[in-house]
Amino acid sequence: MFLPLPLPAESTKRKHMNIGIVCYPTFGGSGVLATELGKYLAKEGHKVHFITYSQPVRLDILDANIYYHEVNVQDYPLFQYQPYELALSSKMVNVATKYALDVLHVHYAIPHAYAGFMAKQILREKGIEIPLITTLHGTDITLVGKNPSYKPAVTFSINHSDVVTSVSESLRQDTLALFEVRKDIEVVHNFVDLTLYHPEENCKNTFAPHGEKLITHISNFRKVKRIDDVVTIFNHIQKALPAILLMIGEGPEKEWARQYARELGIEEKVKFLGKTSEVERVLCMSDLFLLPSEKESFGLAALEAMAAGVPVVSSNTGGLPEVNIDGQTGYTADVGDTASMGERAVHLLSNDALFYAFSKAARAKAETFSIQTIGPTYVALYEKARRLLSLP
Ligand code: GMT
Numbered sequence: 001m002f003l004p005l006p007l008p009a010e011s012t013k014r015k016h017m018n019i020g021i022v023c024y025p026t027f028g029g030s031g032v033l034a035t036e037l038g039k040y041l042a043k044e045g046h047k048v049h050f051i052t053y054s055q056p057v058r059l060d061i062l063d064a065n066i067y068y069h070e071v072n073v074q075d076y077p078l079f080q081y082q083p084y085e086l087a088l089s090s091k092m093v094n095v096a097t098k099y100a101l102d103v104l105h106v107h108y109a110i111p112h113a114y115a116g117f118m119a120k121q122i123l124r125e126k127g128i129e130i131p132l133i134t135t136l137h138g139t140d141i142t143l144v145g146k147n148p149s150y151k152p153a154v155t156f157s158i159n160h161s162d163v164v165t166s167v168s169e170s171l172r173q174d175t176l177a178l179f180e181v182r183k184d185i186e187v188v189h190n191f192v193d194l195t196l197y198h199p200e201e202n203c204k205n206t207f208a209p210h211g212e213k214l215i216t217h218i219s220n221f222r223k224v225k226r227i228d229d230v231v232t233i234f235n236h237i238q239k240a241l242p243a244i245l246l247m248i249g250e251g252p253e254k255e256w257a258r259q260y261a262r263e264l265g266i267e268e269k270v271k272f273l274g275k276t277s278e279v280e281r282v283l284c285m286s287d288l289f290l291l292p293s294e295k296e297s298f299g300l301a302a303l304e305a306m307a308a309g310v311p312v313v314s315s316n317t318g319g320l321p322e323v324n325i326d327g328q329t330g331y332t333a334d335v336g337d338t339a340s341m342g343e344r345a346v347h348l349l350s351n352d353a354l355f356y357a358f359s360k361a362a363r364a365k366a367e368t369f370s371i372q373t374i375g376p377t378y379v380a381l382y383e384k385a386r387r388l389l390s391l392p
Pocket of ligand 1: 219
């Protein structure tokens with residue numbers, strides 16, 4: 001759990017900060033979370049500088065206090081691999097210097113924490129001290145980071161960050177188990193902007209004209225999401241009651257899933273909508289969200305579904321049980337246990353009173369992860385990181 005930090009004396013507390021955020025600009029959970037955090041901080045009056053290789057998908061650069069700095073990697077025939085970390089460090093140095101950044105907050109350790117460390121050293125040579133906050137998101141630890149090709153650099157970057165956070169207690173434990181970490185890791189759970197979700201609204205459901213149950217899955221369709229399990233669970237559901245599956249997102253497993261649905265003879269009932277910026281509208285129509293992942297440090301998509309009052313049937317891997325409470329907000333089962341997930345989904349969807357109770361509990365649980373509660377924690381950590389370096 002994140003322990004409340006002692007508040008700084010009023011005189012030393014900075015009202016508004018200049019904050020550099022480094023993240024992946026794509027549809028992945030870490031980029032979404034970082035973008036939503038930046039938008040929240042900007043609304044609070046901080047000046048937020050996004051440093052990424054393209055504009056983050058959920059970012060509106062016309063919003064007040066939001067700045068966007070693109071990292072350009074110079075192409076050169078000598079390079080088989082472009083030196084992105086170098087370009088990123090240089091960009092961080094330039095932005096930190098020009099806009100007098102108070103903190104650098106990097107999301108996803110690889111390679112952002114490493115590039116952040118380099119930027120810090122370069123800035124120090126120029127007489128500029130700046131704290132580095134690293135947020136670990138999941139696969140940067142559990143899949144990619146633990147690979148021997150990256151492990152020494154990831155360990156080093158974690159240990160040389162001023163403050164390290166993880167998005168769940170489970171990820172904190174994984175990090176401590178997999179790396180020789182000398183730093184405290186503070187758990188700051190992912191959050192959701194509840195004002196975007198209105199579970200009481202009766203959304204027009206264009207996908208289920210005959211009152212079918214609408215089942216949703218949102219992800220980047222990588223192997224770790226076990227997309228074939230999504231289709232298997234749905235197949236079980238649709239045998240028991242009229243249902244449609246909405247698949248949102250893009251990724252390498254998408255075509256396999258389409259083929260599998262075809263083999264099962266249910267392709268008419270499985271709709272692939274691709275990437276959409278209207279996640280809230282889709283969730284507003286949904287009856288159930290499926291997330292049977294192999295690994296999931298938190299499951300931000302599940303939290304967003306719960307904010308919309310949509311119960312979740314998921315695996316019980318990683319941080320998912322911190323979000324989806326088995327028997328209350330949905331059901332959890334062992335990874336790969338599609339039979340249990342399918343049966344319990346049918347049970348829930350067939351019982352109106354139970355469904356209503358789960359929907360209410362899902363929203364109530366999501367409310368404990370509101371951005372208004374969790375956003376200030378990051379600001380407190382920025383203050384703490386500056387105090388650790390004896391900065392005003
Ligand atoms: O797995 C993804 O969808 C993307 C990945 C990322 O880093 O962008 O997500 C990770 O970070 C999310 C935000 O903190 C978490 O909600 C996801 O659980 C986590 N994914 C995994 O651990 C597999």
